[in-house]
Amino acid sequence: MQRRTAPGAAKLLASALLIGCLATGRAAAQDWGDTPYVQTPQNVVDTMLDIAKVGPGDYVIDLGSGDGRMVITAAKQRGARGFGVDLDRKLVALANRNAARLGVADRAVFYQQDLHATDVSAASVMTIYLLPEVNLMIRTRLLATLRPGTRIVSHDYGMGQWLPDYQTELAAPGKTVGIGQRSKILYWVVPGRAAGRWLWRLAPDGKPADFELALQQNFQAIEGTLKSGGRSARIDQPRLSGEQISFTVQVNGATHDYTGRIVNHAIDGKVRIARDGKSRELPWSAARVEIWDPRHAALNTEQALKEIQ
Ligand SMILES: C[S@@+](CC[C@H](N)C(=O)[O-])C[C@H]1O[C@@H](n2cnc3c(N)ncnc32)[C@H](O)[C@@H]1O
Numbered sequence: 579m580q581r582r583t584a585p586g587a588a589k590l591l592a593s594a595l596l597i598g599c600l601a602t603g604r605a606a607a608q609d610w611g612d613t614p615y616v617q618t619p620q621n622v623v624d625t626m627l628d629i630a631k632v633g634p635g636d637y638v639i640d641l642g643s644g645d646g647r648m649v650i651t652a653a654k655q656r657g658a659r660g661f662g663v664d665l666d667r668k669l670v671a672l673a674n675r676n677a678a679r680l681g682v683a684d685r686a687v688f689y690q691q692d693l694h695a696t697d698v699s700a701a702s703v704m705t706i707y708l709l710p711e712v713n714l715m716i717r718t719r720l721l722a723t724l725r726p727g728t729r730i731v732s733h734d735y736g737m738g739q740w741l742p743d744y745q746t747e748l749a750a751p752g753k754t755v756g757i758g759q760r761s762k763i764l765y766w767v768v769p770g771r772a773a774g775r776w777l778w779r780l781a782p783d784g785k786p787a788d789f790e791l792a793l794q795q796n797f798q799a800i801e802g803t804l805k806s807g808g809r810s811a812r813i814d815q816p817r818l819s820g821e822q823i824s825f826t827v828q829v830n831g832a833t834h835d836y837t838g839r840i841v842n843h844a845i846d847g848k849v850r851i852a853r854d855g856k857s858r859e860l861p862w863s864a865a866r867v868e869i870w871d872p873r874h875a876a877l878n879t880e881q882a883l884k885e886i887q
Contacts, residue, residue: 613642613708615669618733619750622761623651629744629765630703630729632656639663639701641693641708641716646673646686648705653682658703663691699723707733714738714882721797721874726770726840727820734762738885740797740874742766743819769798770821770840775868780860782832782851791864795872804829823847838862843869 618626626648632638634657640648643662650673652658664670673688694716698704701724706713717737720730734756736742742764750761773795779786791813793802800816804827813825823845824837831853838847843866850859 613712615644615666616707616755617644618647618707619752619761620647620651622733622748622750622753622763623647624655625746625748626705626731626733626763627652627656629746629763630705630731632658632703634658636660636702637700638703638705639696639698640705641696641698642706642712643673643688644669644707646676646688649673649686649688650677650680650682652703653677653686654680659685660701660703661687661689663689663693663696665690665692697723699725701728704728704730705732706730708735710735710738710886711883714885715879717882718877718879721768724768726768728768730766730768732764732766734764736764737766738882739877740766741799743798767798767820769795769818769872770823771795771869771872772800772818772823772840773870773872774843774866775870776845776864776866778845778862778864780849780862782829782834782860789864794870795874797872797874800825806830836862838864 632652636652636656636658638649638652638658638660640660640662643649643664646662649660649662652660662673664673667690670688670690674683677683677686677688698720704720704724713732713735714737717740724730744765745762747760747762750759753759753761772793774793776791776793778789780789781787787806790805791802793800795818798818800818800823802813802816802825803810804813806829811827811829813827816825817823821840822837823840826836827834833852835850835852836847838845845862845864847862848859849862850857
């Protein structure tokens with residue numbers, strides 16, 4: 579990764595982490611894109627894993643794993659498996675010793691490896707505590723590589739225009755950086771690819787009718803227009819979470835509530851149709867006849883990095 583001069587805002591944040599490093603007695607060569615070692619307080623680790631609902635079926639990857647606490651806690655307390663990577667050889671050795679001491683060395687493993695060169699495709703949950711510019715450096719790759727539905731949980735820093743699905747702030751006793759010993763937790767679900775032109779047929783009144791949905795996507799945000807019987811209407815309450823999609827739309831005086839799951843170029847789900855106080859449910863199967871790129875796919879890493887300038 580090419581080194582660049584840190585822009586103002588990021589430099590301040592980097593300095594905050596660096597001050598933390600110095601406060602904890604660790605020297606660090608701080609530069610743009612080099613995240614120094616600062617521990618996530620244990621109560622923040624626990625809350626991050628709660629928010630991501632980490633359980634026995636999960637595979638957790640921590641990029642920049644420090645003493646291993648994210649993956650070790652996920653393995654020890656929630657029965658998950660996973661690995662962490664860190665550039666610092668001593669921290670990697672410490673993390674593997676900690677995993678052995680706590681009896682989870684078979685499920686929590688740590689490697690000395692650059693996070694930018696780490697294959698993350700096995701993750702069902704990814705944890706990060708990295709500088710904001712590093713989050714933006716890895717964003718394109720995470721969106722392209724992680725399976726839809728993978729949960730990402732970040733300590734303190736966001737992903738620029740990729741807004742979190744959920745965000746909270748909490749007391750972080752013992753935190754050595756930032757102001758007032760508080761931490762932010764930000765949470766995303768990797769969105770499936772929903773953009774495109776979708777077709778389906780329904781017989782809401784006994785007569786078959788054709789529906790065409792033009793769906794635009796930017797990260798997990800979707801918007802679209804539904805055409806049927808020569809009329810068109812914007813969809814309301816659109817929501818995309820991983821592969822799960824839902825929206826509401828008014829069709830000929832009836833309210834259609836669609837919920838379904840996108841699998842490749844098909845959606846399978848159901849639609850609840852309500853009119854005059856009565857409602858009924860029908861199966862919903864849609865086929866994608868045109869695939870469009872989500873808007874975020876046009877942003878490369880250089881463009882993403884400008885989001886913090
Ligand atoms: C802020 S600490 C977070 C440690 C741990 N994940 C936690 O939350 O307690 C960031 C860690 O990332 C590591 N790191 C920085 N750049 C890295 C890179 N390119 N590849 C792998 N690890 C890196 C640092 O050595 C440091 O241990």
